Amino acid sequence: MKVIYNDGKTGECPKEEELHVIRHTAAHVLAQAVKRLYPHAAFGYGPATEKGFYYDIDLGDTKLSDSDLAAIEQEMREIVKANLPIKPFILSRDDAVKLMTERNEPYKIEHIRDLDENEPLSFFEQGEYIDMCTGPHLTYTKTLKAFKITGLSGAYWKNDSKNKMLTRINGTAFSTGKELEDFLKLQEEAERRDHRKIGKEMNLFMFSDEGPGFPFFLPNGMIIKNALIDYWHELHTRSGYQEIATPLIMNRRLWETSGHWDHYKDNMYATRIDDEDYCIKPMNCPGGVMVFANEPHSYRELPMRLAELGVVHRHELKGTLHGLFRVRCFTQDDAHIFMRKSQITEEIAGVIRLINEVYTKFGFEYALELSTRPENSMGSDEDWEAATYGLKHALDQLNLPYTINEGDGAFYGPKIDFHLKDCLGRTWQCGTIQLDFQMPINFDLSYVDENDDRQRPIMIHRVCFGSIERFIGILTEHFAGRFPVWLAPLQAKVLLVSKKSENYAQEITTMLKDAKIRCELDNRNEKIGYMIRQAQYTERVPYMIIIGEKELEDHTVSIRTRDSQTVTMTPEEFLTKIKYEVENRV
């Protein structure tokens, strides 16, 4: 693909950069179209992104709505059709400011002032439109073949909520129409898998206006949640964790000691009891710390791994709530590990292995991210350095690749985040491991070492699922509601062809129920196709057991799976198969 660079030279663009160039050019064409339709528009940033491109625009008092987008897209097509050449030029800083002043582009001027004095200021023009940009770009507008405006939203100038909100127009672009279509199909597939929709269809959970962001688990959802928790208990017992439960509400004093009152107050719910301030816990760590501090400890007890399925409440901004993905109340599969300095690497490695095992179970791939000290944090530089080194060292020892996210750690320590990837290639932050030197200091924790000296333990905070609610949301979308047998709310459904074989169907149902298989009998006077429709596509039952006269005669069962395959076997064979799958969580 031929592109033009800001020095005026044209050349072949590396394959992996093509999409970026196309989308960047699309952003310019979008801006040009907007400027034609709204001459008073002033432009902020208009970059290419992972999914497409956008342009942030100040439209003054003009309010755009979705219905305006068609006209903008149409104008973009005109610009493409006109096949304008795209030409770069370079200006000195002063001339650049002058040009942008003439063209009423205050945001561009601010942008210029943000740039390094020595940075060359390049511009690209196509027809009457000029934009400051490093390029490269397509050579002619006609080479922009496949694009689409996808939406409209507000966005803060420079992504800072203190700044003015601009209008963001989103779009996407590809090198071919086929790729654009595939992308849109994938979007549709994501919509079909939306856990809010599937959750409603399968009766997994609900929300009420009386508690926005506070999920209700329905009986079916509770089965999934409990199945996950059973699995979690097994893993943690095996891995040397002890389980605790700590109070949901504790005195404000505790939160002042932990640092939450100073660093996390805005997200905390508070209440008054007997004329004193209490807080509803947004995190479980202070509870875990108090359990540790309950009695003196010897170095022989370390590492001490205290696990807690803790229900936390956080006052998230209402605009951020999103199904089970972003709620105000959730269950963390938390654990706090108290240990000696020398145990850091091994403990972190152990946690990583555990989390890896969980994600592998569900077929998720994941990426690791190391987040360092944020601005609003507590503790000494030395401790932060030591903690950050501890995490890095563990990752390096295990030879795991990771990226660094500067300044994104928790207020008490740096963290390793697990970003898992679902079957549609989307990533979700779930597991996290945080190394904390602060909390033990704040609560003056200690243990006695082999020389009878008091030593300060170090803490790990960690979760595997992250939030069980969010994890269930992710599983729902990943499996499109077709949960593996061990998680499925209903594991088998007996579908009766006609009343003639009802006794046999009842017999099969009872056999499965006695074996603790979640099973129901559908003996309604309906056609078999009708019952399959509901069982397979709404309830998403892993196994439909069709019982008619044929099965009664042969003493068999016809097993239909969710991919519409049917096999016949004896009831005993089926029981063995399904029991194996449930017990081994396949």
Next chain:
RNA sequence: GCCGUCGUGGCUUAGCGGUAUAGCGGCUGAUUCGUAAUCAGCAGGCCGAGGGUUCAAUUCCCUCCGACGGCUCCA
């Protein structure tokens, strides 16, 4: 919290200044019918809440609540 859109029976939805459609689901009856919808009947809605304009508001205006798409933030 901010920008935009939206809010009609369990779900999906039609409609519009004169108190409201239809399908699915539910119930009842008939049908006993082998792998994605058998037929008929019935029930079910203070059209998100409050206020305003009007002879009259589900429909127009305002406020609030909630949802959705983004932004900021995050498990």
